[in-house]
Amino acid sequence: MLEVTDLVVRYGQAVALDGVSLEMAAGEMVALVGPNGAGKTTLLNTVCGLIDPAAGRFRLGGRVAQVPEGRQLFATMTVEDNLRLGAWRVRDRDPTRIYHLFPQLANLRRRVAGTLSGGEQQMVAVGRALMAQPDLLLVDELSLGLAPMVVDTLADHLVELNRTVGTAILLVEQNARLALELCPRAYVLEAGRIAASGPSTELSQTAAVRAAYLGGALEEAS
Amino acid sequence: MSELPAEPPPLWQRLLSRQALGGWVLAATAVVSLLAPLGLDDAQLTIYVFIGLYTMVVAGLSLLMGFAGQVSLGQAAFFTIGAYTAAILTRDAGMPSLLALAISTTATAGIAALVGLPLLRLRGHYLAFATLAFQLIVLSAISQVPQLTGGDTGLTAIPTLSLGPIALHGQFRTFIFAYVVWVLAAGVLVMNRNLVRSRPGRGLRALATSEVGALAAGVPVTRYKVQVFALSAGYAGLAGGVYAFFVGYIAPETFPVLLSVQFLIMAAVGGLGSVWGSVLGTAGVYLLIQVLDTVGTAPGLPASAPAIFSYAVYGLVLVAIMLYLPQGVLPAIQARLVGRRAVSAVEAERSTRAS
Amino acid sequence: MNAFVQDLLSGIATGCTFALVATGFVVIYRVSRVVNFAQGIFAVLAGMAAESFLARGIPHPMGEILGVLAGALAGGGVGLAAVGRRNTPPLASLIITLGIATGAYALLILIWGDQPVSYAGIAGTTHAGPIRIQNQFLLVIGVTALTFAALAAFFGRTYLGKALTACSSNPHAARLVGIDVRAMSLIAFVLGGALGGLAGVLLTPIQPVSFDSDVDLAINGFAAAVFGGIVSPGLSLVGALVLGIAEAIVAGYFIPSFQTGVALILLLALMVWQATRRRATEQEGT
Structure with a gap:
């Protein structure tokens, strides 16, 4: 459904994505977690064709649509x-x-x-x-600024959609706990690179993801 | 920015670097402007004086556009106000010309501050239209009060520049005027240069790139914008006053809207925000205008030919520069020489927007 | 009384042409965020082109329609230059439209000379009791009313109209759903050119136009547009009518030569008022 290979995106001098590779099968639900400024939104906007990559490529196996951050x-x-x-x-x-x-x-x-x-x-x-x-739905920060109950309802809808229609969903979240709960598989993006990837259950044990959790916790506290 | 060259660049490149080039232009400008009047006849000297006067106006406009990110389409209005104030104060109120010049310059800057204070809170294009409207109002108002301004016929017999009992008359009048004007122009340019390098100057550069960013960095955005607007108007007022003393005759038709467009083109050619570019931009465009006038009035051409030539060239130059050399002609040439792109306000904005 | 009513009507008719120019500003600005300094040129070009078509024997209203099309075409051209390239900053776009407006003078003088141009509109007057109204005034008012109704239907009911509105409401979101904002900007420029052109062909029989008539039209149109914050066609119409009537009264009863001065001073006053209002709302917001 989505195949991203060595993607590099620059804003002027700053490097936002530094060689990101990522893969999603049709009908799969995948989480992309990481701290603020890791390049998550940049990745989504590149896949949507809003940003031209400086290097690398991506292949889409169907139509893509985005639920952007901040609605x-x-x-x-x-x-x-x-x-x-x-x-x-x-x-x-x-x-x-x-x-x-x-x-x-x-x-x-x-x-x-x-x-x-x-x-x-x-x-x-x-x-x-x-x-x-869309065959692939990109959801950017579904939970941001919403009450937990509302987030739960929306999350249920997404899971339901994935199960019944078969729409692949890439869920980008700072709230890693939520994302790892919903999606069986996940990538961790840090400073423009994929820091870790694998099944969500395994990932939530690793140190890198704990750091991401921490980032999420800080974000909620502030 | 993070990458520093491992070894110093070759000498010729250092001599052509941005700073060094500024120094070269400064030195060359100083030498040329000091020596040039010696070899020029009266007609050429007159052109020389006008280039100096317009350089002052363009230096202000370039500062306003390049560093405050604002467009003024009525810079000629401030030139007009300076000219009329200086003329009326000397001719009708009998004031010494230097005092009148000081007052007219200050008054022009003050009027700009009053007009700019509310308008500069709005988005940039409001100021563009407001300044155009302002110029039309000024011209219209001048026609409405003939008792003071001579109406459409204008003011004649404006006294010349004088210092105490010594007035600028006779054979060397234009020659001395040339030095006076270029000393003033040099003063304006040096002032701009220092301003650009000062702390407020850096704040202004941030302002031209991103107003929100500048605000976030604690730059007092509106205050800086009003100050630069008033300063640029002051330069134009000063040039206008000297213009009145030099030419001795002014009327509303001396200051058409097209004059403002000319100033804009000069600033754009020199590079918005480029201090030394304003000298070369002004000189280049002014000489081009002279050539166009000569070509347009060649025998056999219809009476409308000069107008057609100049409108067409103004339009083409403006559009072409904005599309292909938004950083200005001079900075583009300099960048070609040094081998790296000089970043002007417009260019910086372009890259920020791209992201 | 009779004379006053006729001044009023002529004011409304000129106000209508201002409104059309103003809406051109609004339509273009809403989508592209560019204030188009060449807006008055569309009217002048269309008026002069219509005159040429009519003089060559093309009948009414075909000559006028061709004039409006010339305006639309010019609008597309200006749009292409101003926003056709990616990431042209608004400051550059603004100067480009100004450059085109200046360059257009050369073309206008070359083709039509520097003397005012006019043609006969529809002849005759309509009598309503003691009041006599020139039919051309009625035509101007009627066509403007129809145009505004059509615009309301276009933006309120059609998918393309809504996509244009979406670009002004949230350009980023518009790109996300796949709308090509630059293509929409070009459409807006064509529409703005046609609206300016319409103003020109309606105005030319009442007020002969010369190559530099665009300044007056653009200033008045922009003042009216500013009345609606350059985003509201409805408020622009109100502003334009107020302006047209005020100028007719100033010209008829006070200082004949100060018509445009009224528009300019109103424009500046409006801007200043908006600036203070915006400041107040900003302070509330923080």
């Missing part, structure tokens, strides 16, 4: 418009199936997206990405 909704437009615009690259612009997935959104369809609660906005963001009928 990035069209804040001045309605929920329905947000969803429909998610389908820019595909023919089918009917948001009904998203309303089946998130019944709550059906009642909010005429509301301006910027006026919704954080959890509702995150639902719109996920829904908008799903409108593109």
Whole structure:
């Protein structure tokens, strides 16, 4: 589904990704954890084609869509418009199936997206990405700024989606505990390099991931 | 930035480095400007004086655009205000010309500060439009009060520059004016150079690159912007005052909007934020304008030819520079010589946006 | 009273042309974040082109439509230069549009000379009780109303219109869902060119245009656009009508030559007011 090989991304002088390799099979759910500034968002944006890599390459085995960090909704437009615009690259612009997935959104369809609660906005963001009928869904910081209960609900939806539709999901999280719980396999990104990778159960024992845990804990405390 | 060259670069490269080149240009400018008037006739001297006057205006504009990231499309308005204030104070109020020059310069800077204080809080393009509007208002206002300004016919018989009883008249008038103007221009350039290298200068450079970044770094953004705006207006006011004394006649049509566009082109050619570029940019563009006028008024061409030539060239030069040499013509040549790209404000912004 | 009403109507008609220019500014700015200094040129070009087409025997309204198309084409050209290259900073884009506006003078003088150009609009007057209204004024008002209705439908109902709005609402998110923001900016420039062109072909029969008429139109249009923060077509329309009426009254009853001065002073006052308001909201925010 996704094959990233020796990817290098630079911002001017600064190196954001320094030879990252990563692999995902179709229908797989993989976590990408690491501290703030490790290059996680850069990796996602490169895979989405928003950033040109300086070296290396990546191959996509289907359509990709991103749920960006901080939701990035069209804040001045309605929920329905947000969803429909998610389908820019595909023919089918009917948001009904998203309303089946998130019944709550059906009642909010005429509301301006910027006026919704954080959890509702995150639902719109996920829904908008799903409108593109992706084979690979990139989710950037699902839990950021949301109450634990809301995060649980959203996480359940993602797992459900992965199980029923077979959409591959790359879950990027600072909250490593959550990501490793949801995904069977994980990569740890630190300072632009893959520091560790493997089954989540094994990874959560290693020192590198403890450091990432610590980073997550610090982030929550501040 | 982190990589330092292992061995010192060859001598010729050091002599062409950014700092050294600044020094060379400084030395060359000083020598040329001191010697040049000796070999020029009166007509050439007049051009020489104008280049010096416009250099002052362009140096301010270049500072404003390159270091504060703001565009002024009404720099000629401040030139106008300086000229009219100096003319009225000497001609009608009988004030000594040096005092009038000091007052008109200060007044121009003060007016700019008043206008800029609210406007500079807004996004950059508001200032661009506001300054254009401001120039039109100034021109319109001058026409509205003929009792003071002579209206559309303008003011004639403006006294010349004088120091006590000694007034600039006679055979060597233009010659001496050339030295006066270039001493002032040199003063402006040295002031710019020192400002650019000072702590506020570094803050300003950050400002041109990223306003948010500068704010985060504790740079008092609005205050710096207003100060640079007022300073650049002050330069223009000073040049305007000297212009009035030198030419002796001013009218609204002396200062069209196109003059502001010319200043903009000169600043862009010299490189926004490049102190020494403003001299060469001004000289290059001014001489080009002279050539265009000569070509356009050649016999056999229609009466509109000079206008067509100059509009076309102004437009092409502006667009071409912004598209292909946003760091300015002079810095681009310098970068080619030194073998590395000089980073100007626009270029820096381009790379930040790219990320 | 009769004379006053007629001044009012002529003010509304000029205000309508300002509104069209203003909306051009708004449409382009919302998507591309570029304030287009060549906006007035579209009107001048379209007015002059329409005059040439009509003079060559192309009938109304075909000549005018071709004029508007010329404006749209010019809009596309300006857009290509201003935002066609990746990562052109807004400062550079602004200067590019100014450069094109200056260079366009050369072309306009070369083709049409430096004298004002005009053509007959629709003839006749309509009588409403004691008031006589020139039909051209009614045409200007009617076409402007239709244009605004069409714009509202375009941005409010069509997918492309919403994609344009999305680019202004959140350009990053627009790129994420796959919208090509630069292509959208070009579309906005074409639309802005057509709107400017429409203003030009409507205005030319009322007020002859010369190559440098763009400054007045652009300043008035921009002042109206600033009234809506350069993002709201509706508020721009209000601003433009206020401006048109105020100028007609100033010209008719106070200082005839100070029409544009009114627009300029209103523009500066508006900007200053917005600056202080923005400062207040920022302080609330922190």
